[in-house]
Amino acid sequence: MTHRIFVTGAAGFIGSNLVDSLLKTENQVMGIDNFDSFYDRTIKEHNLIEALKNPRYRFTEGDIRDPLFIDDCLTSFRPEIIIHLAAKAGVRPSIIDPQEYFNVNVTGTLNILEAMKKNSINKMIFASSSSVYGNNTKVPFSETDNVDYPISPYAASKKAGELLCHTYHSLYRFDIFCLRFFTVYGSRQRPDLAINKFTRALLKDEQILLYGDGSTSRDYTYIDDIIQGITGSVNNLKGYEIINLGESKTISLINLVSVLEKYTKKKARLKYLPMQDGDVIQTFADISKAKKLINYMPQVDIETGIQNYIKSLEY
Numbered sequence: 242m243t244h245r246i247f248v249t250g251a252a253g254f255i256g257s258n259l260v261d262s263l264l265k266t267e268n269q270v271m272g273i274d275n276f277d278s279f280y281d282r283t284i285k286e287h288n289l290i291e292a293l294k295n296p297r298y299r300f301t302e303g304d305i306r307d308p309l310f311i312d313d314c315l316t317s318f319r320p321e322i323i324i325h326l327a328a329k330a331g332v333r334p335s336i337i338d339p340q341e342y343f344n345v346n347v348t349g350t351l352n353i354l355e356a357m358k359k360n361s362i363n364k365m366i367f368a369s370s371s372s373v374y375g376n377n378t379k380v381p382f383s384e385t386d387n388v389d390y391p392i393s394p395y396a397a398s399k400k401a402g403e404l405l406c407h408t409y410h411s412l413y414r415f416d417i418f419c420l421r422f423f424t425v426y427g428s429r430q431r432p433d434l435a436i437n438k439f440t441r442a443l444l445k446d447e448q449i450l451l452y453g454d455g456s457t458s459r460d461y462t463y464i465d466d467i468i469q470g471i472t473g474s475v476n477n478l479k480g481y482e483i484i485n486l487g488e489s490k491t492i493s494l495i496n497l498v499s500v501l502e503k504y505t506k507k508k509a510r511l512k513y514l515p516m517q518d519g520d521v522i523q524t525f526a527d528i529s530k531a532k533k534l535i536n537y538m539p540q541v542d543i544e545t546g547i548q549n550y551i552k553s554l555e556y
């Protein structure tokens with residue numbers, strides 16, 4: 242099945258990998274991104290290089306906070322589906338600048354939903370996050386668990402995005418899946434995330450700053466599995482659903498360091514620092530709903546994924 246697909250955040254980690262994958266089949270794709278300064282613009286420009294060679298791809302620089310820009314894009318491109326990934330990502334910086342996180346992640350999402358209404362486009366996939374579960378103690382995390390207790394502005398902004406998506410489903414019968422990604426890693430991973438930071442530190446024989454005692458744990462999801470979940474959603478998009486996308490396995494931070502040591506063939510020098518505000522203790526996805534609704538089946542375990550990631554490093 243091929244589609245006309247509009248991707249926001251298309252120069253970012255997940256967005257650029259998604260675009261490359263969508264262009265492997267006959268899809269027509271338009272991407273937008275404002276090259277937000279959260280990390281270096283040159284990394285994002287590099288992410289776009291392969292896709293820009295494809296005549297079925299159109300890319301425009303612009304900001305989702307600008308409703309006229311979004312409206313113009315949708316009017317000219319006329320997509321069937323929007324995959325909305327653009328956001329201020331990252332938990333810790335959201336505590337420093339919560340207004341900016343809400344402007345982009347909430348008002349930006351609202352701008353897209355309004356432009357969809359105006360242009361009679363009614364299908365969207367929204368990038369939500371496992372962070373909405375806060376410090377949920379019941380594992381694995383299920384979509385039916387209560388998510389009224391976020392512990393960072395970023396998490397609250399993602400929950401607010403889900404609420405807006407439901408509102409537009411309810412009012413205008415939009416088909417929307419909110420995908421809760423669990424810590425994504427792989428080629429082009431954001432520089433602020435642990436696997437990227439730790440791997441680079443190891444390769445350069447630098448000290449690793451480890452927040453907490455190493456016992457916090459994450460369900461790490463390989464980028465190809467996330468792409469599989471997104472394309473499965475494109476092909477099964479009906480109604481409003483919230484769906485977890487994780488590996489449904491969990492590894493502690495200290496064991497993650499051991500895996501990285503094994504495949505970089507380096508010994509870590511660790512500096513322990515206090516746990517940071519906003520960081521959750523654990524994440525662990527129940528993926529039974531994803532299996533049922535979108536035939537999601539993660540393929541890449543952490544050991545294989547880390548080896549692939551190390552091979553992909555260019556910077």
Ligand SMILES: NC(=O)c1ccc[n+]([C@@H]2O[C@H](COP(=O)([O-])OP(=O)(O)OC[C@H]3O[C@@H](n4cnc5c(N)ncnc54)[C@H](O)[C@@H]3O)[C@@H](O)[C@H]2O)c1
Nearest residue numbers: 250253254255275276277304305327328368370422424425
């Ligand atoms: N990577 C993860 O582990 C993870 C986990 C859960 C959820 N998510 C969500 O997935 C999505 C993609 O994340 P990512 O890791 O690829 O992050 P990323 O920062 O690499 O990509 C996000 C992109 O959005 C762009 N952007 C930011 N503000 C914008 C604006 N105002 N207008 C237009 N573009 C803007 C950025 O320039 C960036 O290229 C985000 O919504 C993020 O919250 C990611």
